[in-house]
Amino acid sequence: MNDFRKQKILAILEQKGEIQLQKLKEFFPDVSTMTLRRDLIALEKEGYLIRTHGGAISTKKLWQLTGQEDEYSKRAQENIEAKMKIANIAKGLVEKNRSIYFDAGSTIMCLAKILDSDNFTIITSGLNIALELVKKKNVFVVMLGGIVNSNTLSVSGPNAIFSLDRMNIDIAFMSASGFCLETGFSVSNAYEGELKKRIIEQSQKVVMLMDTSKVGKNMPFSYAMLEEIDIWVCEKALPEDIEKAARECGVKILY
Known part of the structure; x- marks a missing residue:
């Protein structure tokens, strides 16, 4: 244009x-x-x-229409253009009549906002994501139970894992706070890391939604290595060494 x-x-x-x-x-x-x-x-x-x-x-x-400027809202507005670009790409990967998992996180919240009202069954650990999805017609939403993290608006802990154990997941759309080749995808909360690890183990396909600003960041709790995901959606090309490693692991990169 x-x-x-x-x-x-x-x-x-x-x-x-x-x-x-x-x-x-x-x-x-x-x-x-x-x-x-x-x-x-x-x-x-x-x-x-x-x-x-x-x-x-x-x-x-x-x-801005989401309301008060709490810590989550402030973080949600960071790199918003990149997150929306990622969400628009990921939207085409959400399949009807399948069991889908939406992780917590501001990028996946962007995806929830633009998702069509259609025959989707979506399991989520994100409180705000569940509230956004129930506004849509023909979307069946399952909310995990557990301990609420006010910084991420997500639930995790033993109860969340217990409820997850009885569910089947075809495609999981995941988020992370950081990624390094040596330590993989990581987050700052141990409970959330454990839940994410279990989700990946139970999913037939794993789609990671993470912008490039988080590459090189190493958070305390790793939950997945590069070879454990199938698709990585980002807003632009990843560093050359990571692109090479992804290809070797069979990971498809979309941007």
């Missing part, structure tokens, strides 16, 4: 928060509605906006 037009659209969204396609046409009278619609599709794929009926809403405004 035209760079000048792209920057102008982003500036309008920054100022207004959202815009209708017909209103956008007034800013670009010489550009067709079809071209502007394609521009919005391209910007959505880059994570800048989410298309609505007849227009688009800025991802920054979308997060």
Whole structure:
């Protein structure tokens, strides 16, 4: 798309928060509605906006609508463009009529927000993710029980693992706080790490949603090595050594 037009659209969204396609046409009278619609599709794929009926809403405004500025909300707004790009790619991997697991985490919350209302069965450990999913029609949501972490809005601990033991998972969409080649994917909470490890063991396919800002970070509790996942969705190319290691492990990288 035209760079000048792209920057102008982003500036309008920054100022207004959202815009209708017909209103956008007034800013670009010489550009067709079809071209502007394609521009919005391209910007959505880059994570800048989410298309609505007849227009688009800025991802920054979308997060502002979630309410109070607690620690989770602040962290959720970090790298939001990257997270939305990842979510848009991952959306195409969520399969109907399958048992799906959504891990806790702000990137997966982005996925929950844009997921279509369709025949999905989704198990989750994320309180906010469950609340988002139940707004959608034809989505059957199963919430794990356990100890609530106020920083991540997730549940974990022995009760969560106990309830998980009785469930089948076809595809797990996972998150992590850090990744290093030597120690794998890691998090800061021991209970959450143990739960994530069990989920991966029980899943037929594992899809990791993690942006590149977390690469090189080593959190206290590792729960999976590179070879234990099937797909890694990120917003741009990973460092060359990690790309090489992923290929050797048979991991598909999408960005």
